[in-house]
Amino acid sequence: MERVSADQPVSIPLIPFSAKDRPSTDIINTCVHCGLCLSSCPTYRETGLEMSSPRGRIYLMKAVDEGRIGLESEVFQEQMSQCLNCRACEAVCPSGVQYGAILEASRAQIEQARAAGKIPARPGVPSEVPDNPALPPRPLWQRALRGAVFGGLFKHMGLFRAFTGSMVLYQKSGAQWIARKSGILKLLGLAETETMLPALSGKMIAPRGQIFPAEGQRRYSVALVTGCIMSTAFAEVHEATIRVLQKNGVEVILPPGQGCCGALHTHGGDLDGGRELARINIAAFEGLGVDAIIINAAGCGGTLKEYGHLLHDDPAWHERAVAFSKKVRDIHEFLAGIELNRAALGRLEISVTYQEPCHLAHAQRISAQPRALLKAIPGLELREMHESALCCGSAGIYNVTQPEMAARLGARKVTNALATGAAVIATGNPGCALQLAGELRRRGKDVQVRYIVELLDESYRRGPAPAA
């Protein structure tokens, strides 16, 4: 038997991309390394490191693709995690690199390798996967959060609503006050995350096939995606959305059987979880004969419009997914595309700055429409902020997985917003709304964060001033 001496280097095979959900070599090779995307990348802007830029990350993907490094590379894993998936790089890339697709596939590769116990470790570091030398385990609370998000919570809306109900109780019973004062949240490493929890009213919207008739003559019929967080923590935004659509002669249907869009899953490397949810939603919205499927959350909209890509390998669902995605319209896109009922808008004498959700501005390239709607409100003064389209650091569960970078970007965004002196920061995505409100609370600033549809709703509810 051959003896191996202790100081003889042992060659550990690199872990390659596996066939399932492999990042496309063609897309990776579309990058010509011109660097034109660097200045649009929030993590590059914050760190100045090539490695933390889109080009640097594509280099890392290419290195795994060509077998020069493996999935176990700490740099690779860290950079795939540190990326916000904001897709600002994709929007400015002259070569048309579909960055979001290769990032999500790379994350899926990491999660598959972790789940299969393949990722080997640095010596002496405990394994996350039993019986397998591996990377340091993720902190307990991160594992609990990932388990909740990618496990059952977001897949069963009944469970999700029950969970939200327990959070309402936590806030209203005084348990939140005790938890904050006692220091237990700090001890559990949850103090920062907990500040993001919005004040919950307890109002929830469960889609059961309700039909809200158009006001006046019916011009369109649409179906509303109620989602998970939007239907629980932001139910009032859904109510505002419905009223604004009705005011514009639009009938609104809330189809039963729908659920979470799967954005958190697809962005976080659980592509199969995202597919499961996509199939549920496609089935729920099929055959309604509506003019459009409306979504009022930017992150969800980006995902709903890409169901065709998500299910491209599924012959039974691909065509149905493409047909679904074709009908999806972001609320701002829809309202700006029809003749807006301007005559019924009332005056709102407020100053507003607009922070662009990444998945609206970059993933869906919707930038002018939200501004056009704000400008349509009589009396409203729109004050543009510096770096409106630079990610605020929310990015799904990013402020839990990358709290330091999330805090830096949140602070940067709020500083830019406050510099305008506006009384309201308008946005169109729950993650952004929570991130901005959390940072404003930390600074003790009395600036409101509102959805654009809420402002439109308020304007409609005031109604036009009576003629003199």
Ligand code: SF4
């Ligand atoms: S992603 Fe696009 S913009 Fe960025 S370096 Fe590659 S080709 Fe250039």
Ligand code: SF4
């Ligand atoms: S998705 Fe955003 S954070 Fe990630 S590389 Fe592109 S610009 Fe940078």
